[in-house]
Amino acid sequence: MRSPFIVDITPHKRASGVQRPLVAELEPSEGMCLDTAEIVTSALHVDFLLEIAGEHLVAAGRIDAHWHGPCRRCLEPVTGVSSFKVQEIFEQVPVEGETYLLDKDEVDLEPMLREAVLLNVPVVPLCSDDCLGPDPDRFPASVEVDDPDDSDSSGSDAQPVPRAGDPRWAALDALQFGD
Numbered sequence: 001m002r003s004p005f006i007v008d009i010t011p012h013k014r015a016s017g018v019q020r021p022l023v024a025e026l027e028p029s030e031g032m033c034l035d036t037a038e039i040v041t042s043a044l045h046v047d048f049l050l051e052i053a054g055e056h057l058v059a060a061g062r063i064d065a066h067w068h069g070p071c072r073r074c075l076e077p078v079t080g081v082s083s084f085k086v087q088e089i090f091e092q093v094p095v096e097g098e099t100y101l102l103d104k105d106e107v108d109l110e111p112m113l114r115e116a117v118l119l120n121v122p123v124v125p126l127c128s129d130d131c132l133g134p135d136p137d138r139f140p141a142s143v144e145v146d147d148p149d150d151s152d153s154s155g156s157d158a159q160p161v162p163r164a165g166d167p168r169w170a171a172l173d174a175l176q177f178g179d
Contacts, residue, residue, distance in 0.1 A: 005029070005110035012052045013105075019049040022061075029110055032117045039069035039125070041117055046109075048086075057102050059109070060087040065117045072124035073133040084120045088112050 004026055012020055026044040048061035063086060068079040090102035090112075100112050 003108065003110065005113065006106050006108050007050070008106050009050070009052070009057060009102075010105050012050055012057065016052045016054075019051045022046065022048040022050050022059075026113075028065075028117065029114070032114050039067055039121055039123065041121060042066045042068060044113065044117070046113070055091060056099075057090040057107055058087070059090065059107075059112065061085070063113065063116055063120075065121055067121050067125075069125060071127040071131060073131045074127060075134070076127055078125045078127045080122070080125060082117075082120050082122065084116065086112070086116050088116075 004024070007022060012018075024046045026046060028041040028044055032041045032044075043066040045064040045066075046061070047063075048059050051058045051060075063084055065082045065084075066079070067082065068077060070076065071078045089099045090107050091099050092102050092104075094101050101108065
């Protein structure tokens with residue numbers, strides 16, 4: 001089965017210098033999601049103009065990447081669309097990190113789309129700019145406060161009372177380092 005990211009460029013080669021549109025709705029491939037950040041790209045809308053310029057193919061246009069994932073503060077689900085412009089060059093002998101491979105009669109847009117999507121989809125999205133984080137009623141947080149009765153009441157020279165350490169780290173207290 002032929003990849004939906006592979007485009008036949010034979011008609012483009014017959015009319016060098018003429019821009020031809022490429023509009024497509026694509027389902028992202030496996031490598032187009034930020035699995036480590038739990039951000040998943042769910043759909044791509046590609047609107048390009050393709051043009052043969054000498055031995056190169058120029059792809060210029062817009063990508064709309066639909067994504068979803070958790071808010072970085074409250075962890076509630078967030079969805080969005082990242083829209084961005086691209087202009088890339090494909091050539092038969094690509095320069096690593098600068099251009100992409102152009103086969104004789106077709107071009108595989110997947111490497112370029114993957115890179116563009118991964119660079120433009122938010123890694124840690126927010127549900128809103130004023131998100132305060134977890135709901136305190138659903139996720140209560142407790143803060144330990146020193147008991148004022150434990151401190152010396154002699155005034156400003158009072159030293160804080162050291163707390164008992166975590167017993168799991170007690171073995172580290174016995175360590176001694178030589179000079």
